[in-house]
Amino acid sequence: MRKPPIRRTGAALAAATCLALAATACGGTTKEDVRREGGTAAGARTADPGAALEKGLTVGFLPKQVNNPYFTVADKGGEKALKELGSHYKETGPSSATDTSGQVSYVNTLTQQQVDAMAVSAQDPGALCTALEQAMRNGIEVVTYDSDTRPECRNAFVSQASAEDLGRTQVQLLAGQIGHKGEIAILSAAQTATNQNTWIGYMKDELKKPAYRDMELVEIAYGNDDAQQSFQQTQGLLQEHPDLKGIISPTTVGIKAAAQYLSGSRYKGKVALTGLGTPDDMRTYVKNGTVEAFELWDPARLGELAARTAVALASGQITGKEGETFEAGAMGRYTLGEDGVIVLGRPTVFDAGNIDRFHF
Numbered sequence: 260m261r262k263p264p265i266r267r268t269g270a271a272l273a274a275a276t277c278l279a280l281a282a283t284a285c286g287g288t289t290k291e292d293v294r295r296e297g298g299t300a301a302g303a304r305t306a307d308p309g310a311a312l313e314k315g316l317t318v319g320f321l322p323k324q325v326n327n328p329y330f331t332v333a334d335k336g337g338e339k340a341l342k343e344l345g346s347h348y349k350e351t352g353p354s355s356a357t358d359t360s361g362q363v364s365y366v367n368t369l370t371q372q373q374v375d376a377m378a379v380s381a382q383d384p385g386a387l388c389t390a391l392e393q394a395m396r397n398g399i400e401v402v403t404y405d406s407d408t409r410p411e412c413r414n415a416f417v418s419q420a421s422a423e424d425l426g427r428t429q430v431q432l433l434a435g436q437i438g439h440k441g442e443i444a445i446l447s448a449a450q451t452a453t454n455q456n457t458w459i460g461y462m463k464d465e466l467k468k469p470a471y472r473d474m475e476l477v478e479i480a481y482g483n484d485d486a487q488q489s490f491q492q493t494q495g496l497l498q499e500h501p502d503l504k505g506i507i508s509p510t511t512v513g514i515k516a517a518a519q520y521l522s523g524s525r526y527k528g529k530v531a532l533t534g535l536g537t538p539d540d541m542r543t544y545v546k547n548g549t550v551e552a553f554e555l556w557d558p559a560r561l562g563e564l565a566a567r568t569a570v571a572l573a574s575g576q577i578t579g580k581e582g583e584t585f586e587a588g589a590m591g592r593y594t595l596g597e598d599g600v601i602v603l604g605r606p607t608v609f610d611a612g613n614i615d616r617f618h619f
């Protein structure tokens with residue numbers, strides 16, 4: 260059961276008008292609906308779990324950054340799933356992970372193109388809200404994946420793993436590598452990134468436990484998911500903190516650049532490095548003794564789940580409310596948690612013993 264198809268009847272005109280008008284003028288889900296339903300933009304709609312999956316839909320993928328190999332793999336997973344489902348895929352997005360206003364314009368472009376759904380990895384939790392709300396008022400389903408916006412600005416969020424687990428386990432991994440002792444630093448992505456900031460929040464909380472009393476977080480640096488900036492930030496961290504014992508980099512671009520720097524320096528094997536990386540990026544550094552262990556989920560499965568969630572939403576099987584369930588093809592059945600969060604699964608820890616079994 261679809262929500263009122265503004266987009267399907269006189270869609271072009273409606274979309275253009277709605278883009279130009281204030282929030283409540285376009286009907287559909289209002290902020291009041293969101294408040295009443297508690298959390299997401301599910302509004303007053305009711306899910307029909309037995310609804311057939313629609314075909315011929317167009318789903319736009321809008322990653323944080325198009326030229327980031329992690330998103331290339333994730334979005335390919337989305338493309339493959341959409342093909343299987345008989346729907347269409349398109350991808351658009353900024354080439355820099357700090358181009359927040361660029362991301363806003365890409366949301367507006369997808370809205371004007373009247374896609375049926377969009378899957379967005381948000382560079383900033385709040386910046387996209389107005390544009391995403393306009394998209395939803397135009398009948399477009401909004402799924403965030405990888406990095407969320409605020410719950411009321413999208414229908415559902417496909418999360419790579421439990422954010423809390425990801426934050427805490429990265430600290431646990433590093434602590435094990437440095438004997439729970441010494442100065443540590445974090446090399447993050449963009450300063451505004453919702454996902455990295457959420458994980459860092461849990462890292463700080465984990466570090467408060469007595470087990471880490473001899474570890475001190477001395478700096479958080481930002482490499483903006485840019486290889487060169489991340490490399491330079493790593494160099495800077497080591498210059499600033501000569502006693503540094505370890506670095507956590509919760510970004511695939513950051514951890515690869517940090518590994519590259521450490522590997523060619525006198526800190527190789529002396530300063531530990533962990534975080535979130537792809538096995539393909541990190542294989543060399545695990546084998547040459549720069550990195551002991553790190554973790555990640557399979558980005559292709561994340562993209563696939565985002566695509567399948569978008570189609571389930573556009574087909575009316577789910578609306579974004581807690582407790583709704585849907586079948587994600589061969590991936591199995593998923594249930595929406597609090598605030599419309601769908602968790603992909605548990606990440607994998609990679610080390611010399613298993614890294615050759617993974618190719619992404």
Ligand code: RAM
Binds near residue numbers: 323509536
């Ligand atoms: C980078 C991006 C992405 C994050 C991964 C781990 O590619 O910042 O958002 O999930 O790293």
